[in-house]
Amino acid sequence: MPDERSNSFCMEAPERPTLRSSRVRHWLGHLFREWTIESWRPISPASAKPEPEKWSDAAVTLAWLGHATVLINFFGIKILTDPVLFPRIGIRLPGFTVGPKRLTAPALQVHELPKVDLILLSHAHFDHFDLRTLRCFDENTSVITARATSDLLRRTRFRDITELGWGERKSFKTTTAGEINVSAFPVKHWGARKQRDTYRGYNGYLLERSGRRIIFAGDTAMTDSFAELRGRGEIAEPGSAGQPLRFTANASSPEATRRGWAISRSCRSAPTTHGSGTIARPSRPLKWQMPQARASSCRFIIKRFA
Numbered sequence: 151m152p153d154e155r156s157n158s159f160c161m162e163a164p165e166r167p168t169l170r171s172s173r174v175r176h177w178l179g180h181l182f183r184e185w186t187i188e189s190w191r192p193i194s195p196a197s198a199k200p201e202p203e204k205w206s207d208a209a210v211t212l213a214w215l216g217h218a219t220v221l222i223n224f225f226g227i228k229i230l231t232d233p234v235l236f237p238r239i240g241i242r243l244p245g246f247t248v249g250p251k252r253l254t255a256p257a258l259q260v261h262e263l264p265k266v267d268l269i270l271l272s273h274a275h276f277d278h279f280d281l282r283t284l285r286c287f288d289e290n291t292s293v294i295t296a297r298a299t300s301d302l303l304r305r306t307r308f309r310d311i312t313e314l315g316w317g318e319r320k321s322f323k324t325t326t327a328g329e330i331n332v333s334a335f336p337v338k339h340w341g342a343r344k345q346r347d348t349y350r351g352y353n354g355y356l357l358e359r360s361g362r363r364i365i366f367a368g369d370t371a372m373t374d375s376f377a378e379l380r381g382r383g384e385i386a387e388p389g390s391a392g393q394p395l396r397f398t399a400n401a402s403s404p405e406a407t408r409r410g411w412a413i414s415r416s417c418r419s420a421p422t423t424h425g426s427g428t429i430a431r432p433s434r435p436l437k438w439q440m441p442q443a444r445a446s447s448c449r450f451i452i453k454r455f456a
Contacts, residue, residue, distance in 0.1 A: 188251045193237060196257040202228075202264045207327065210362060216256040218278050218368060221263065225360050226327030231270045232278040232368065235260050235286075239276045249276060260286045267324050270332070271295035272368025273352035274302060274343040281306070294320060294332055296341060297351030315351060331358040335379065337370035 200213035207226035240249015
């Protein structure tokens with residue numbers, strides 16, 4: 151009599167990927183496109199070039215560098231959010247990177263940045279947590295990152311790395327510019343860098359200094375956190391502006407971004423990531439943002455997208 155257990159085991163054993171499997175074919179097609187069509191595509195230049203050396207330390211000044219990367223001078227403390235400043239993101243191999251190519255160049259290159267005091271990392275996705283960019287900074291820059299993500303920074307030169315979970319707070323002090331308080335708040339997104347590391351955290355951040363507050367929400371869909379932060383934020387960044395409305399489960403959309411502005415009642419707003427056209431292609435023309443910003447009593451500070 152045949153061994154039923156053996157037959158059952160053989161039937162349930164996972165099939166190994168082959169060159170004919172759909173998953174392998176998909177990735178081979180993706181790699182072919184990236185290294186033929188995309189490799190020859192030029193990257194569009196940024197529409198403006200900030201001059202941070204001219205910024206006053208007596209004011210709050212920011213420049214959107216592309217995607218979710220924003221350079222902030224918060225009364226003398228220089229902050230950089232989710233820095234991604236190279237032509238491609240993805241897995242770094244000797245001599246090249248396997249992953250998407252930028253559509254638009256960053257407004258500043260790494261060597262053009264001022265001395266950065268603090269880097270904020272919202273989550274571990276490749277387009278927000280770019281190790282090639284992060285390795286350009288030294289031990290003089292501090293990092294605040296989401297829960298269970300600091301292990302990714304082992305081969306960097308950072309010495310002061312702090313993980314924050316939702317509701318946790320950190321006071322950061324500089325020798326010349328003083329102190330800033332950073333609090334992590336919940337956002338609606340996910341934190342896995344690959345398929346199986348779903349334990350990694352994902353944050354938005356509230357920065358407080360000298361009676362002023364800045365909200366950096368990283369990447370998020372509509373969430374109750376905006377209502378809880380009502381009236382507390384000066385600059386809100388709801389995240390992936392420009393996504394189609396059908397993709398609103400864990401990332402933002404035009405309507406969700408507008409609602410985020412309206413509910414948090416921020417007086418200045420800087421939408422970032424997908425709608426920027428820097429790494430992901432916008433899904434629709436971005437003319438909606440100016441009237442939506444006016445409708446929510448916000449002042450729009452990005453002059454031009456894509």
